[in-house]
Amino acid sequence: MEPLDASIRGLPLSKLRAGSLIASAVIRTLTSDAGSAATGRPARARVVVVGAGAIGLAVALQLRRAGVDDVVVIDRNSSAGMGSTSRANGGVRAQFTTPVNIVFSQFTIEKLRELHELSAGHVGFKRVGYLFLTGSDAGEVALRRAWELQRSLGVDVEWLSAAGVIEKAPFVDVDGLAAATFCASDGLIDPHGVASALSAEARRLGTRFVFDTEVVSVAAGPPRVRTTTGDIETEFVVNAAGPFACALAATAGIDLPVVTRRRNLACTERVPGIAGDIPMCVDNDTGVLIRREGAGFLIGFSDPGDPPSTDTGFDPAFLDAIAARVGNRFPFLEDVPISPRKCWAGLYPETPDHHAIVDAPAQLPWFIQCAGFGGHGIMHSFAAGQAVTELITESRCTTFDLHPLRLNRFDEPGAMVETAVL
Ligand SMILES: Cc1cc2nc3c(=O)[nH]c(=O)nc-3n(C[C@H](O)[C@H](O)[C@H](O)COP(=O)(O)OP(=O)(O)OC[C@H]3O[C@@H](n4cnc5c(N)ncnc54)[C@H](O)[C@@H]3O)c2cc1C
16 A cells, blocks of 8 residues: 555545556566476466456365366465455445346355355454435436346345435435435455455365466467466466456457556544444445445545556545545535545456456467456455356356356447446
8 A cells, every 4th residue: 555645644535635656567577397396386287267366266266166176376466365355445235237246246245154154254244234325316217227126136125215314324414315225235344354264265175376476478289377487287277367367368369358447445534423333325426435444434436537547556636536525425524534544546457348257268268267347356256256167167157147248248239237336
């Protein structure tokens, strides 16, 4: 996390001004040998998963649970979960607007709940619910359509009046509220806890991890990954490189339509007078979301106008953006100081329709792409892992309809777009 400029420390949102910081990723040159004792890199493996974030870890875990031997996870960082996973907000919700995103969440939330039990609470799973709010007629129509779809798929979502909103979140300004929905089984997890619980369980089941090792390219004939410490021959490669999946795919000549954008989060100092658990509250009209974080609140907002970037430094301009919006439904936060040590940014790898890609290209059926999860990769991690496992063990996925996540959909008309993008 980048430190904040001293001039903005402790100021209320309305007093803050813009700036930016730059970060970059580098792909190094390759060497080749028969294996590396220093990093634990084997010379061959049945499946190589590139990326030890929530997606790669869940892929490895589901593969091992299905009895697939010889699974290796490679990451250029020195431990698991240090990429986007470490920067997530920690929300999990089934309140999406397309069937595939809803069922991916349902599957994953249940598996995260099980992992929470299995890991003696490491996952930090809390069913506090998600509350969506809108004050416009168009917003009400969209919310009703989503609510009907969610309920048709078995998600227990309530349609709330203003009085119902006040009951769940008395601090929300319901003036002009047109509609709201609430799902009690949505909630929060601890992203670091998820990464450590996933990697511990995957390791316990025999997954091998190779850290401090970058995959430089993926090559055919026979399939192999070329790393900074040498090659690994393999039968399958899973691209779970998160924001860098596009660069990795390109090394094998595959064009992944994934654009990476910086997303910021900021936390306030202590807010007195609000006790107990509160839902994740989403103002659909401004895009601002809030949840409790310690004694204060976390504020999120994904500006659809943000340009592509791989900068992970916190952008102080974000504070202007939320200052202009947070008062719409959450005026109680307008004059609360921001905590300078609790502001950070990370990367959303986004596809044009805000659905992930879980598919292998026809010309390289052994190179499975599992990327483009935007801001919902933790809440879709187990489903992605299950889907990839079935592609490897059965050559097709039967648990989910992966058609909406196919690689070549972007050239076809009639895209199904996810609109509940936070
Ligand atoms: C600000 C923010 C808030 C978010 N909030 C939520 C949320 O509330 N809920 C939710 O579900 N999701 C959220 N997300 C998204 C979530 O963090 C990710 O989708 C999820 O963690 C899955 O990430 P990943 O495994 O795809 O990528 P990452 O966690 O980035 O993992 C990819 C890994 O691949 C490695 N890698 C990349 N290229 C190479 C290479 N060439 N060689 C070796 N290793 C490589 C990286 O080092 C990295 O560790 C948020 C993200 C951000 C940035």
